Amino acid sequence: AAALKFIDSVRPAGKADALSALKAAIQIRDATGSAASLIYLLTDGFELAAENSDLSEQQITGLLKDYAPSTQFNTIGFWPQDQDRKVLEAIAEKSGGEFIPITDEYKKDAADN
DSSP states (O other): OHHHHHHHHOOOOSOOOHHHHHHHHHHOOOTTSOOOSEEEEEESOOOOOGGGHHHHHHHHHHHHHHHOTTOEEEEEEESOOHHHHHHHHHHHHHHTOOEEEEOHHHHHHHHHO
């Protein structure tokens, strides 16, 4: 119930800069030089134009392969647009993670359970 209340309080606003956040997260290393084993990416999108979504998906998954090949990404999209959903699903799938879309339907299902 508390999680659903929090989700209700969050509304997308302004420009999303999920790509910069993702780049920063995958470059973080611990004292031994190891990358994170698990990263949660929460976003309302990547500000992608539909015609550029394939290129951006390739760029993003390429970054993951180069900088964080063993990192699992769980992606959570807040009311994602179709092209953003595609990218978030690809990030999760290619890293062995899970994609969760937060939509009005998801909130209703969660409240019913």
